Amino acid sequence: xxxxxxxxxxxxxxxxxxxxxxxxxxxxxxxxxxxxxxxxxxxxxxxxxxxxxxxxxxxxxxxxxxxxxxxxxxxxxxxxxxxxxxxxxxxxxxxxxxxxxxxxxxxxxxxxxxxxxxxxxxxxxxxxxxxxxxxxxxxxxxxxxxxxxxxxxxxxxxxxxxxxxxxxxxxxxxxxxxxxxxxxxxxxxxxxxxxxxxxxxxxxxxxxxxxxxxxxxxxxxxxxxxxxxxxxxxxxxxxxxxxxxxxxxxxxxxxxxxxxxxxxxxxxxxxxxxxxxxxxxxxxxxxxxxxxxxx
Amino acid sequence: xxxxxxxxxxxxxxxxxxxxxxxxxxxxxxxxxxxxxxxxxxxxxxxxxxxxxxxxxxxxxxxxxxxxxxxxxxxxxxxxxxxxxxxxxxxxxxxxxxxxxxxxxxxxxxxxxxxxxxxxxxxxxxxxxxxxxxxxxxxxxxxxxxxxxxxxxxxxxxxxxxxxxxxxxxxxxxxxxxxxxxxxxxxxx
Numbered sequence: 001x002x003x004x005x006x007x008x009x010x011x012x013x014x015x016x017x018x019x020x021x022x023x024x025x026x027x028x029x030x031x032x033x034x035x036x037x038x039x040x041x042x043x044x045x046x047x048x049x050x051x052x053x054x055x056x057x058x059x060x061x062x063x064x065x066x067x068x069x070x071x072x073x074x075x076x077x078x079x080x081x082x083x084x085x086x087x088x089x090x091x092x093x094x095x096x097x098x099x100x101x102x103x104x105x106x107x108x109x110x111x112x113x114x115x116x117x118x119x120x121x122x123x124x125x126x127x128x129x130x131x132x133x134x135x136x137x138x139x140x141x142x143x144x145x146x147x148x149x150x151x152x153x154x155x156x157x158x159x160x161x162x163x164x165x166x167x168x169x170x171x172x173x174x175x176x177x178x179x180x181x182x183x184x185x186x187x188x189x190x191x192x193x194x195x196x197x198x199x200x201x202x203x204x205x206x207x208x209x210x211x212x213x214x215x216x217x218x219x220x221x222x223x224x225x226x227x228x229x230x231x232x233x234x235x236x237x238x239x240x241x242x243x244x245x246x247x248x249x250x251x252x253x254x255x256x257x258x259x260x261x262x263x264x265x266x267x268x269x270x271x272x273x274x275x276x277x278x279x280x281x282x283x284x285x286x287x288x289x290x291x292x293x294x295x
Numbered sequence: 296x297x298x299x300x301x302x303x304x305x306x307x308x309x310x311x312x313x314x315x316x317x318x319x320x321x322x323x324x325x326x327x328x329x330x331x332x333x334x335x336x337x338x339x340x341x342x343x344x345x346x347x348x349x350x351x352x353x354x355x356x357x358x359x360x361x362x363x364x365x366x367x368x369x370x371x372x373x374x375x376x377x378x379x380x381x382x383x384x385x386x387x388x389x390x391x392x393x394x395x396x397x398x399x400x401x402x403x404x405x406x407x408x409x410x411x412x413x414x415x416x417x418x419x420x421x422x423x424x425x426x427x428x429x430x431x432x433x434x435x436x437x438x439x440x441x442x443x444x445x446x447x448x449x450x451x452x453x454x455x456x457x458x459x460x461x462x463x464x465x466x467x468x469x470x471x472x473x474x475x476x477x478x479x480x481x482x483x484x
Contacts, residue, residue, distance in 0.1 A: 095476075
């Protein structure tokens with residue numbers, strides 16, 4: 001039922017957008033932070049220090065050392081790291097695209113996940129975190145009971161998944177927003193996600209700019225269950241993960257810039273209640289220098 | 296039937312007399328013209344030598360191949376502008392992507408059916424001027440940096456009359472822009 005409601009909402013957004021799309025064209029006339037030349041590509045690498053905490057019980061945090069970034073924008077087609085897409089309409093304040101994006105949660109289980117390749121760290125290629133088994137935290141105990149030990153159970157396979165669907169981005173004044181409704185297309189989770197976020201610059205500091213973003217990700221029950229459920233032990237429902245992000249960027253030279261950010265995501269109850277999850281929050285933080293090889 | 300009459304015979308004699316006179320004048324003319332056709336103006340100067348009339352190209356960026364004379368033609372008939380042919384290569388410079396200006400070697404070549412005294416000028420680069428005196432052909436190569444169309448002209452030595460003209464066009468590739476995708480879930484967006 002919830003999935004049907006989300007689907008209907010996404011369809012309504014698309015219809016509204018298509019109806020208004022014919023009255024405006026792209027305002028882009030030069031390369032800026034918001035606009036890019038058709039046919040251009042960029043490649044940069046950030047070198048610095050950072051970490052993404054791992055909410056999985058006994059899971060190791062993911063160090064961030066080298067962060068490559070790649071993008072190409074054609075007239076319609078584009079690819080941004082692991083996210084390819086086709087832009088159906090690019091208007092003055094609204095853009096509608098069809099995008100594909102990898103399932104995010106796998107990064108906590110497999111160090112070799114493609115998304116971890118884009119945050120290279122010394123152990124990026126060392127396979128999964130806990131081998132063929134997964135640790136399950138002990139159930140909550142009353143104060144009279146002796147503490148129970150964690151159990152080690154076989155690790156269910158969590159395959160690489162891709163989600164695809166419409167993406168609407170919009171601009172209102174200095175605020176930008178984005179809504180994605182993505183459905184899993186690789187046949188593993190059969191789930192869906194709704195991603196929504198808004199962001200805006202909030203000021204300048206030491207010659208650089210500070211921007212803030214906030215948003216949420218809704219994950220369907222089948223998506224959450226694929227990653228955080230355990231057969232016969234825990235069956236998850238849908239989850240809503242809100243997040244806030246604060247970023248700072250300062251140009252150092254024509255090719256170098258300083259980048260830093262902190263991203264905090266609160267895991268929905270269906271995820272944090274899982275016996276294989278130990279934390280309620282995932283924090284990602286990084287500070288480093290980015291070298292732009294081509295722009 | 297056609298019959299010869301006395302008046303016919305007189306007319307024929309007059310015509311024969313005129314033909315003999317024309318032949319004699321022709322021989323006399325050929326005899327006087329022969330030395331001129333083999334005179335010094337037919338010799339080609341060194342391709343890398345200084346310009347014959349003492350003018351020099353003043354742009355420091357010049358890499359002129361020097362004027363060359365090729366052959367000669369009978370002098371005496373007046374020069375016609377349409378007899379002078381100017382070619383430049385390339386004829387188009389295309390600016391793509393983030394190109395702001397063209398910076399290329401441009402080769403100019405002219406030829407004429409007659410010996411000419413003329414100068415090659417570039418309208419947008421007045422400091423560049425190359426002159427030839429009594430030549431029927433010439434080549435010139437110059438490194439140019441430009442953002443707009445460049446017009447090459449051959450002018451007479453007084454620089455008042457344009458004898459031939461060619462333009463090197465600048466074409467800017469139309470650049471389209473579109474919105475960059477914002478991905479808040481990405482590391483740096």
